[in-house]
Amino acid sequence: MSFTSFQIKEKARELGFQKIGIAKAKECSDDQNNLNTWLEEERNGTMVWINNRKEERGNLFNYFPEAKSVISVGLNYYVGKTQEDLNADYKFSNYAWGDDYHKVLKEKLFNLLNWIKISSSEVKGIVCVDTAPIMEKVWAREAGLGWIGKHTSLITKDYGSWIFLGELLLDIELDYDPPFHEDLCGTCTACLDSCPTKALESYKIDAKKCISYLTIEHRGEFESSSLDLEGWIYGCDICQEVCPWNKKFEQTSDLSEFQPREEILSYKNNDWDNLSVENYTSLFKKSPVKRTKYKGLKRNINKNRKDLSKCE
Numbered sequence: 482m483s484f485t486s487f488q489i490k491e492k493a494r495e496l497g498f499q500k501i502g503i504a505k506a507k508e509c510s511d512d513q514n515n516l517n518t519w520l521e522e523e524r525n526g527t528m529v530w531i532n533n534r535k536e537e538r539g540n541l542f543n544y545f546p547e548a549k550s551v552i553s554v555g556l557n558y559y560v561g562k563t564q565e566d567l568n569a570d571y572k573f574s575n576y577a578w579g580d581d582y583h584k585v586l587k588e589k590l591f592n593l594l595n596w597i598k599i600s601s602s603e604v605k606g607i608v609c610v611d612t613a614p615i616m617e618k619v620w621a622r623e624a625g626l627g628w629i630g631k632h633t634s635l636i637t638k639d640y641g642s643w644i645f646l647g648e649l650l651l652d653i654e655l656d657y658d659p660p661f662h663e664d665l666c667g668t669c670t671a672c673l674d675s676c677p678t679k680a681l682e683s684y685k686i687d688a689k690k691c692i693s694y695l696t697i698e699h700r701g702e703f704e705s706s707s708l709d710l711e712g713w714i715y716g717c718d719i720c721q722e723v724c725p726w727n728k729k730f731e732q733t734s735d736l737s738e739f740q741p742r743e744e745i746l747s748y749k750n751n752d753w754d755n756l757s758v759e760n761y762t763s764l765f766k767k768s769p770v771k772r773t774k775y776k777g778l779k780r781n782i783n784k785n786r787k788d789l790s791k792c793e
């Protein structure tokens with residue numbers, strides 16, 4: 482092998498990742514138990530795809546039997562703006578203001594894999610970003626990037642939790658980083674106290690109650706008429722906005738792909754209320770918002786519109 486762990490990290494940094502760590506591939510039985518209990522308690526709602534591949538998600542070797550190393554990377558997406566910078570009363574999660582992160586991270590990770598293959602063409606690797614059946618936050622923790630907070634997202638000491646995660650799984654041994662086994666949440670409960678739908682218990686989420694799930698993953702009409710989306714038409718950032726680690730350590734990314742699309746900043750309530758299929762299609766080209774489809778986004782806008790009109 483003609484490269485070292487150090488050189489892989491240098492290359493990953495050159496590709497733009499702020500956080501990089503390497504974990505030894507292994508079974509993580511406590512995390513697997515947490516996943517299984519979470520599923521037994523039906524906290525996944527209608528996300529049956531988590532249950533369908535739980536054997537792989539809970540044990541990396543069921544997904545990639547030859548795995549030896551997990552290169553975990555983090556890409557900062559905080560762009561220095563908040564919901565206050567949007568012109569509408571509607572709120573729109575900052576992770577979806579720009580281009581689809583799946584594509585952005587995958588491109589960089591494939592670049593890294595191809596670079597490795599130049600010197601060792603026989604190396605087998607798998608690029609993962611979000612959709613692969615693995616527990617990304619667990620691997621980020623094992624690779625030393627940070628800890629899983631009470632709001633269940635991965636927090637880093639230098640960028641807070643505003644980072645996307647991705648992995649390159651390899652069938653070769655490398656030098657490993659120490660896992661991040663500290664829990665720096667301490668006695669703080671800001672996220673638990675601020676979640677408007679009480680979706681969070683310490684370190685555990687009930688996705689069915691989470692506004693992010695309801696506005697992105699849930700299909701069809703909302704069952705409860707008393708549901709309040711608190712103005713969010715796509716995703717929800719509250720538990721991250723209130724986290725002291727974000728308030729103190731968030732750093733602004735100048736990555737062009739993650740900068741907010743002009744319309745997201747400038748649209749008024751009226752523009753969202755009258756969003757046409759054509760506007761939707763052009764505005765959300767290459768964006769993660771495509772996941773809800775026009776119908777889903779429209780449903781979210783209408784639900785919030787009814788709540789807003791009650792306050793007028």
Ligand code: B12
Pocket residue numbers: 511512513515516519528531574575576610611612613614615616617618619629632633634635636642643644645646647684685686688691693694697698715716717718720
């Ligand atoms: C399903 C999913 C969701 C679901 C469920 C969220 C969740 N926390 O599980 C919904 C739709 C709600 C969601 C929302 C969001 N998501 Co999401 N999501 C995922 C996905 C695809 C799988 C997560 C999963 O497997 N969940 C099942 C649970 C059981 O697994 P887990 O959370 O990893 O399990 C740990 C903890 O939950 C905890 N735990 C669970 N049960 C128990 C029990 C006990 C006793 C203890 C102590 C601990 C504990 O420990 C587990 C490990 O041991 C990942 C990508 C991936 N492949 O991992 C992205 C991912 C987690 N999402 C991401 C993002 C950005 C979001 C949002 C911020 C988007 C938004 N702004 O709207 C929100 C955040 C909401 C929140 N508070 O978590 C990022 C998070 C990046 C980061 N820094 O952590 C990921 C990693 C995608 C990526 N590639 O960047 N998401």
Ligand code: SF4
Pocket residue numbers: 632675676677678679680681686690691692693717718719720721
């Ligand atoms: S994303 Fe919003 S609804 Fe979901 S757990 Fe966090 S604060 Fe609660």
Ligand code: SF4
Pocket residue numbers: 630631632633665666667669670671672673720723724725726
């Ligand atoms: S708000 Fe407090 S408890 Fe919640 S994740 Fe951040 S530090 Fe941890």
